Amino acid sequence: MRLLKSKLALLLLCFSILLPAAASAHTPATTGPAADLRAALGQLLGEHAFLAIAAMQKGYDGAPDFNSAAGALNKNTDDLTAAVASVYGKEAGDAFKAIWSSHIGYFVDYVKATAAKDEKGRQAAVANLEKYRFEQADFFAKANPAYFKADAIADGLKMHINHLLMAFDSYVNKDYANTYKDLRTAYAHMFLTADALAGGIAAQFPDKFPSMGQANPASDLRSALGRLLGEHANLAILAMQKGISGAADFPNAAGALGENTDDLTAAVASVYGKEAGEAFKTIWSSHIGYFVDYVKATAVKDEKGRQAAVANLEKYRFEQADFFAKANPAYFKADAIADGLKMHINHLLMAFDTYVNKNYDAAYGDIRTAYAHMFLTGDALSAGIVGQFPDKFHGPADMAKTTVWMKLNSGEFRINNAVTYMDTTPFLYHESTFIPIRYLAEGLGAEVTWDNNTQTAWIKAGSDTLTFWIGKNYMEVNGMRKEIGSPVMLHGGRTSVPVRFIAELLGWDVQWNNSDRSVTLTKAMDMNH
Template sequence: MQKGIDGAPDFTAAAAALNSNTDDLSAAIASVYGTAAGDAFKPIWSSHIGYFVDYVKATAAKDEAGRQNAVAELEDYRMKQAEFFHSANPAYFETAAIAEGLKMHIGHLLDTFNSYVNKDYTNAYSFERTAYSHMFMTASELTGGIVAQFPDKFHGKTDAAPEMTTISMKKGSTAVTVNGTTSQMDVTPVMKDGSTFIPLRYLGEAIGVDITWDNTKKTLWIKDRDNTAVFRAGQSYMELNGERKNIGAPVFLDSGRVQVPVRFIAELLGWDVKWLPGDGTITLTKAMDATMVHSH
């Protein structure tokens, strides 16, 4: 996108690399789900690249209506892509969860590009690194679902599975369940601007990290044995070991509790997150100690 707006001489080479990547992804899908699935995947995936190009062109032309149309097309894309994966693997791929992840991916790329156009290179770099690290989580979720769906296709020596920690919350409910033991929160997870937010304090207590709140500064610190994370109410970024990371949506206070997007905090802490469609239940699982992931 940056090369497009700059009219860079290597734009054609970058576009060719994207097309090659699309071919590789389509072939990977076909290797698991068959040629028909690979053929169905390719135009869906290709479409979102085209919509980003449309956004770049509209930005260059100062065509705000064109930009908004491209965003609407990207919104349509993420739902089609999520539905594709759910139809391929209904037991392990939830439409809502995949759509939420794609929403973050799209947002990261648009934020990166918009910051670059506005010559805010510090934020452009930060958003770009966030987008890069986020895609590893998305890839992990997809590959994990495929392996679970087709265990016989993936052979090799495996160690004994570590104990899983499971945390469940539900939108509109004050109950939080950790490994089968339920306690009560004084606020509930909520949906805001298309993202699901959860109360950070109760998540932190559930996974055993240290939490400090400064009411004057409206700032919350989370510490584990290796890392320190800082969240400030009203800000759409946080700091991990002094490095700024964009959250994608402003942190906010709800009855004195800090609410953060569950997708972001799950990625930060290295947890898998799933939504139960229609029920509003959010389940986080992890097979190791809670340690914040410092992505470089």
């Protein structure tokens, strides 16, 4: 993988600067072939979703930077192709590229038809996307028949397609709140896709990618921080573009950036406590405000204002670096963090300045650089945090418990330190809380398959198979019938079951928090090696 190799080279440099020379031999590793594969695929697939939605917006608006946005999307395809080829060979990479590129073309067709109010053309594009998902799923199933199931992959691709179409349709309908909600969901979903692909590849080639089959909290932290920091960079640049253009959706883009800050704050607070989280949020939010000042000054050609914003960003980076150095003095060095933040600031300013100067190819090159750099930042932060608290980030054999958290009518889903987003939500029905079973199962390493004809879902965990039927008030465990007490429901296209039933079936403790209407599942883990 071209991008992965360059990433690892920079990562080694980051670690040599940020981490002590002699780390504990018992510190869980955030890196390694399997963890690096997962991180690289998450970065590329997340970037694909973001660039696709941005390009669709630009295409519909007839924006002058559409071709450059589409070009960046194509370069992302090249990097994904190189990743596939590195595992399955050049011929397979070429085959992947042809199929993958086709679905980008169908999204372009959908945008063009929408702009022309050609409903027949829109439906033709949707039909082609439907064919695409099965062709793409078949490619992976044939490449890895033991671990990739075509139906399951096709279901995941259906979600990806729907996320992008929903984000675009909301944008066209000027429903900007849902536009950016759907954008964030589409982006987060691609990291789940990356996890599934990386897991299957690692299982297929265990000698190349050891240890992927078991839960890895250290890798989870790395993935979560990379995802959130990468999203920050992309949303910040998009919001700056919208701000200078006076776009109607600027407040919503800025709002999505604020929600990303909330998620980053929660991640910091989960490690260092609520007070530290609030301090982080104040500092982090300040640099977003300084970027806004820079945009406003640029819009009115106020060079003095621009320089003032740059000066404030310079102060910010040292304040932010000092926060992390004090939180983790053994592993985080203030000067090194300040240098990394200088790069982040420069990347965003360069991406904005080139956009303002209508050098769009350079702008999107800078956007990709800014995005990739944040994953290096996430890598370094996660390594330092794991080094500081090694006991919190051991695998299942070492962990005291695993915690799963979700909330009624919210797509946020947490397993320990990893935060993802569901495309459907828990809901209340006849005083029972129902949860989408796929996310719980896949988050804990189980495999989920679905048969739409029979409305049947199977969950395979090790040697056990759980079977659910929509509308039935019973299920089976290895062929043995278990009464549920309520019918299994299809909600938002996802099989949903009462949380109490599935928790008791699998040995989890359930806690209900009435104040925020959230559910927390906990389970003690085996401490034996």
